[in-house]
Amino acid sequence: MRQQVTAAVWRLALAAALVCGIGLLPWLTRTDPALTVLKARSAERDPSPEVLAAVRDQLGLDAGPPHLLGQWLGGLMRGDAGRSWISGTEVLPGVLQALGASLLLMGVALAVAVLTAGAVCARTLRLGARRRLGGRRRGGTGAAVLAALPEFLVASVLATVVGVQLGWLPALGWYGPQYTLLPALALGLPAGAVLGRLLDDLLPGAFGEPWAVAAAARGLPGRHIARQAVRRCVPALLPNFGLFVVGLTGGAVAVEQIFDIPGLGRTTLQAALAQDLPVLQAGTLALLLLAAAATGATRLAAHLLTGPALRDGALSTLHRPAPPTRNVLPYVLGAVLLVVIVLGLTRDPLALQTGERLRAPSPAHPFGTDALGRDLLARVGHGALDTLLLALSITVAALLVGVLLGLLPRLSGPLVDTVNAVPPVLLALLVTAVAGSGTATPALAVTAVAWAPLAAHTSSLLRQERATLHVLATRGIGAGRWYLLRRELLPAVLPPVVRHALLRLPGVALALASLGFLGLGAQPPSPEWGLLLAENQPYAERAPWAVLAPAVVLALLGALAVTAAGAAGRTRRRRTRQAAATAAEREPVGAR
Numbered sequence: 001m002r003q004q005v006t007a008a009v010w011r012l013a014l015a016a017a018l019v020c021g022i023g024l025l026p027w028l029t030r031t032d033p034a035l036t037v038l039k040a041r042s043a044e045r046d047p048s049p050e051v052l053a054a055v056r057d058q059l060g061l062d063a064g065p066p067h068l069l070g071q072w073l074g075g076l077m078r079g080d081a082g083r084s085w086i087s088g089t090e091v092l093p094g095v096l097q098a099l100g101a102s103l104l105l106m107g108v109a110l111a112v113a114v115l116t117a118g119a120v121c122a123r124t125l126r127l128g129a130r131r132r133l134g135g136r137r138r139g140g141t142g143a144a145v146l147a148a149l150p151e152f153l154v155a156s157v158l159a160t161v162v163g164v165q166l167g168w169l170p171a172l173g174w175y176g177p178q179y180t181l182l183p184a185l186a187l188g189l190p191a192g193a194v195l196g197r198l199l200d201d202l203l204p205g206a207f208g209e210p211w212a213v214a215a216a217a218r219g220l221p222g223r224h225i226a227r228q229a230v231r232r233c234v235p236a237l238l239p240n241f242g243l244f245v246v247g248l249t250g251g252a253v254a255v256e257q258i259f260d261i262p263g264l265g266r267t268t269l270q271a272a273l274a275q276d277l278p279v280l281q282a283g284t285l286a287l288l289l290l291a292a293a294a295t296g297a298t299r300l301a302a303h304l305l306t307g308p309a310l311r312d313g314a315l316s317t318l319h320r321p322a323p324p325t326r327n328v329l330p331y332v333l334g335a336v337l338l339v340v341i342v343l344g345l346t347r348d349p350l351a352l353q354t355g356e357r358l359r360a361p362s363p364a365h366p367f368g369t370d371a372l373g374r375d376l377l378a379r380v381g382h383g384a385l386d387t388l389l390l391a392l393s394i395t396v397a398a399l400l401v402g403v404l405l406g407l408l409p410r411l412s413g414p415l416v417d418t419v420n421a422v423p424p425v426l427l428a429l430l431v432t433a434v435a436g437s438g439t440a441t442p443a444l445a446v447t448a449v450a451w452a453p454l455a456a457h458t459s460s461l462l463r464q465e466r467a468t469l470h471v472l473a474t475r476g477i478g479a480g481r482w483y484l485l486r487r488e489l490l491p492a493v494l495p496p497v498v499r500h501a502l503l504r505l506p507g508v509a510l511a512l513a514s515l516g517f518l519g520l521g522a523q524p525p526s527p528e529w530g531l532l533l534a535e536n537q538p539y540a541e542r543a544p545w546a547v548l549a550p551a552v553v554l555a556l557l558g559a560l561a562v563t564a565a566g567a568a569g570r571t572r573r574r575r576t577r578q579a580a581a582t583a584a585e586r587e588p589v590g591a592r
């Protein structure tokens with residue numbers, strides 16, 4: 001009970017600090033908030049000193065941030081979130097309406113994600129039900145390609161092809177449930193691919209547990225065994241599932257922009273750009289409450305599924321060594337990506353040829369040209385130096401921070417919930433306000449949130465691994481905490497978390513690309529991949545190769561990351577098991 005109270009107080013403190021920090025946004029930008037609000041209200045009105053003074057007096061800006069924040073919090077206690085600085089309307093009804101739209105979209109997107117995850121691990125479930133998992137492959141290339149597709153690109157293609165050209169579904173607006181299908185596909189397909197890969201990584205261990213072997217020996221149907229195997233693996237994925245819930249709500253800004261959906265993420269972004277402080281604070285508070293609700297629901301579900309086993313230490317480890325296989329696919333994909341980058345580096349990414357605008361792929365221009373006649377292969381190759389190196393650096397930093405904080409769940413749990421509630425776009429705006437725009441802005445924003453899923457995954461796996469029989473037996477014969485962590489827990493937890501980090505490497509690149517797509521990253525004429533997608537997206541219907549070139553390279557990166565993760569997992573697990581066995585033979589456990 002004391003731990004729960006401490007965690008609740010810690011969460012409240014973090015939420016209050018975040019809301020207070022956002023309340024300082026108009027003053028952190030080092031611009032006149034009255035001028036920003038006036039431009040948002042009417043771009044044509046003359047910002048004379050008298051007019052700006054009237055705006056300051058109307059909004060109470062001269063009283064300073066503490067007074068405005070206290071006034072807003074006082075009204076919030078009475079159910080009044082204030083009035084918009086731009087439109088003058090009440091904030092609470094508008095935010096609740098935007099939250100309702102986002103929740104509906106999130107619900108449909110989660111259904112798509114669950115179906116996609118099921119399709120990703122369908123073969124493993126089928127083989128496990130038939131007891132033929134001994135030589136299971138670790139591929140998932142199709143899932144990797146799907147996970148690496150940018151959400152805004154999928155949204156653009158669906159809106160253009162399915163909505164406009166084929167006319168099967170509405171592509172713009174928000175007037176009924178049928179308008180949720182295309183944006184839900186754009187959000188749910190990549191999320192489901194990631195969840196499916198994480199589940200697919202755990203299923204072989206579940207099918208190898210004694211209960212599964214005994215059930216198969218007794219002749220129970222394979223479908224029943226497969227259902228129980230999924231049930232066994234789900235608790236380890238629930239923390240990340242909760243993160244996806246919040247991410248599909250507040251992080252769907254680009255998709256909401258493309259489909260013109262009045263969701264909470266888009267509302268919050270527009271309020272931040274216009275410095276509409278009451279709307280921004282109310283939207284952020286709604287995201288924090290949603291994150292708290294999602295976290296509470298996932299913890300309750302995990303307790304219901306495995307609570308007694310966690311208490312009694314009756315679990316067996318899900319992380320078993322995979323059989324050695326030779327997979328040349330990572331080398332092939334890496335070679336193809338390297339060839340593309342090297343060929344691009346030999347060309348000039350800034351050379352303008354106005355007579356070659358939007359040319360289709362040809363021997364002279366293998367990837368075609370953009371709207372200014374620049375060679376797309378050159379721009380993709382030169383952009384890789386920034387995008388890939390930056391994404392790799394962020395992934396390594398996120399892995400280190402995520403594992404370290406995951407080992408301290410009491411500290412990281414509330415921090416993960418708070419960080420995940422803030423969309424990277426909003427963090428990018430805060431970083432821009434403090435440090436200015438540039439390539440460092442998206443890097444800092446993405447780094448600030450990229451560690452959270454890895455920390456949640458580490459904590460979840462560690463909690464279940466501590467409840468396994470072999471750890472309980474090792475502790476019973478005198479092993480200390482350091483020995484257990486070094487010899488038993490980390491060798492079991494690190495491989496899946498490292499694979500998870502590699503799986504999210506394309507996602508980090510996509511997050512950087514999304515911020516560039518929204519104009520918060522690199523600026524022209526930089527060949528950064530997100531900027532390439534943003535620049536060429538208006539020409540997707542006329543010249544699809546202009547968008548497909550960077551998208552295909554991102555998909556190639558995703559396939560490479562997942563196949564390399566499988567190979568790394570096999571090698572690492574064989575080595576750690578061998579090292580643990582050797583150490584157990586040579587050294588007495590009780591001496592540690």
